[in-house]
Amino acid sequence: MELNGRGRGKVLYGLLTVILLMVTLLAGCSNAGGKNESDKGNAAKDQGNAEQSGKPVTLKFTFWGSPQEKAAIEKATQAFTDKYPNIKVDAIHIPEADYDAKITAMVAGNEAPDLGYMHGELADPWQKDGKFVNMFELLDADKDLKRSDFLDYIWFKSSEDFAYGISTAGETFGLFYNKDLFDEAKVNYPPAKPEMAWSWDEFVKVAQQLTLDKNGKNAADPGFDPDNIKQFGVSFETWHGPVHAAVINNEGEWVTKDGKFGFSQPEAAEAIQRLADLINVYHVAPSPVQMKSIPSQAVALQSKLAAMSMHGQWINLDLGAAKVNYDIGVLPKMKRSVPMGISGASVIYTSSKHREEAWLLTKFLENPEGAIDLYKGGLWMPTMTKWYTDPGLVAKWAENNPAHPSGFKDAMMNNLLNNGVPNGSYYIKNFSKVNAITFSGMDEVWLGKKTALEAMKELEAKIQPEIRGRYDVSP
Template structure:
């Protein structure tokens, strides 16, 4: 988190009060009743105009005709800053669809409504059914401040046609197999590379390697960094070395733009979330028979992958907390989560274990089977410390230097750890 964001959120917390400006804990009095008169709530998101969300809204209005949702669209890459500015100005929306990693950031600054009271009386939401990583995303200090809504695990996409040409049978399942395959598939003279890493997103895509090596980001009490342990250094060395099997032109790109390199056959293997399967089907249908997915290759510590997702939150100070809860409770009902995720056009996964285990998911989207199974070893990179964003930014910069050969992977994580410990101690 930058200092500016921290200051703005702190100022908002003073304005809102530690209890979010509510005289009593929202939802504590009992089940929410339908409003007697028309109520309008505002909903900030980058998905409000999508057909799937509008279908859900039509269903919602049939059940709750006195509640109108006013959709405020904001690009995904601008959402966090936009909400931060609105909070500081005292005019946030009633509800927002946010990156799940932002829940802790906002909750730690008293900018969100504590949902425990509502959940206690809800028949629609069963918190124990959430995958553990999603419960962690949506919680702060043992209370829920968001409802997980959709998500993904990270897997390996590979070009079956390039594997066949190289005589490689099936996707790699271990680090050693992965490195061998990446080297075999790298043919610079033909503009073909075995894998692709991205310096601007180095930290996020390094985390699975760290966890698979047996490393952790922080100590159990969260006071010191541990990503420069022996396991972390081994993971960083391997990761930085992947620049040798990556397309140089894409090292300074980003994971989403890199999809084109995979689609045109320039890159043979690619790490991405389940979202990428939907993108390939929609944007590159001509290669539908030339790619497949697999779990990430495992390190010495076994299976580990990154889980990401989105959540629904209510902002503190809202005058329409009950109506806002009615809206997000409706969206968070398992039936509606299923409709929004695997029953829709994309390839997002539901955060409920019961839905991940349902045969309907595989029947609807066979490509999601491996991603659903990987949820059992999935971990979130959300750290319940408002200073973590600054730490992560430092780690990202240092790993980026290693990718460009300015230092070794081990040197990079050592430098990042030294700076991170100072940040956490301030």
């Protein structure tokens, strides 16, 4: 899922400011009692009715994603209707850059979807306002599934008993690379096993060898021209996903467990600075300005504008479809190399008149058995544990296809299962404001005008009053 992942959620600061204002205006007319609207005692009965009823129902389902993702989702929702002929799905694709604004407008106009994708930035304030059904209530009443069937981290929770969303998919970051460019430079491929991860210094040296100017000199050569680069050694995006993944690998935190702004502390600031140095010191990565001319990380690798990309597994869909000669390594090591779990949330709106049918669709999409192309095609990784541990099930989606090259299992699948830690969107309270303010202060870091420590220290006074703590820490 191209993000800016999904959760995949990369949203410009100015757009978020507008959205947050709209959310505030919507608060007065929301269903504040939505969290208590469901009756757990009737949930199982209602689910059975949804499966057995022949009454025609149309679900409005909203989602974002690349053209390949759009096609994959439409195919999956049609397969759902084939299984449940009385339930049709109006699958509404919205470009991710416009998603939050359009969903906000739909809700304001009493045209909310029944279910769909949701960025963490918008999900947190809306769940406080009672806009989403408790997934745990539906799951606990389900005759087929239980909580232990899923990976631990994948729930968006406001408490131990209330999950306002489930990860749309299992997703994480890795080091994608174009094998042809490594072969041309006679450079060894990145390791896929986490215990063999490159050190940060080793990674930088490889990126220098793979960065070429218009005269064919690499970034370590005398006379290298940093103003005329035709091939970058590595690329990355500057939204919270890739940045927080780096911070986690340097054992830093975004919001500490005692409620402090963690990005201004040494471990986090050092990780952010290392990313900025790839752009401004080593000249091996494009700046945000240069990235504007590159449509996506998948295109950067496919078109050989970059040899490596620190990005999310959802680009397997685009790389596999384009038959790029690529593979995946584990992220370079700072103090450690662990995979950060990330995803957009899948939610069901309390305003839906068809929440039982919406739960059926949610289950269908979360279970690779019913929507195998979404997984086999490289877009998603499962949220259900058995699809990582049962060899027969693994073979159905993660083997013998172009979207899952040889390094995938070690660098992503097994790594996420055994070592995954959650992104801050799962547990940071008031995430929308914390994210918006934090990344409003990053621009000068990427431009080399301020160090990460300077920029984040300057933000402390502004952001600390907006920090409300973490959902994973008891009051």
